[in-house]
Amino acid sequence: MDVLDKAKVVSGLGTADRQPYVCLSCGSAFEIQYHSCPACGGYDIRRAKWVE
Incomplete structure (x- = not known):
């Protein structure tokens, strides 16, 4: 995963x-x-990222 893909996942766009x-x-x-x-x-x- 490159930096752009990681940014998309973190921001919710990916x-x-x-x-x-x-x-x-x-x-x-x-x-x-x-x-x-x-x-x-x-x-x-629940959203999985809230449970982490």
């Missing part, structure tokens, strides 16, 4: 190598933010 949303109940990762987790039915879906 895509990271992992899924941007994660369920805190079961740990499943998703590309879109669901209101409830399709895997476990939990309601705690």
Whole structure:
């Protein structure tokens, strides 16, 4: 990853190598933010970068 790619990821303009949303109940990762987790039915879906 070069400097420009890293800047895009950090600024939110690019895509990271992992899924941007994660369920805190079961740990499943998703590309879109669901209101409830399709895997476990939990309601705690957060942006992965906030959980780090």
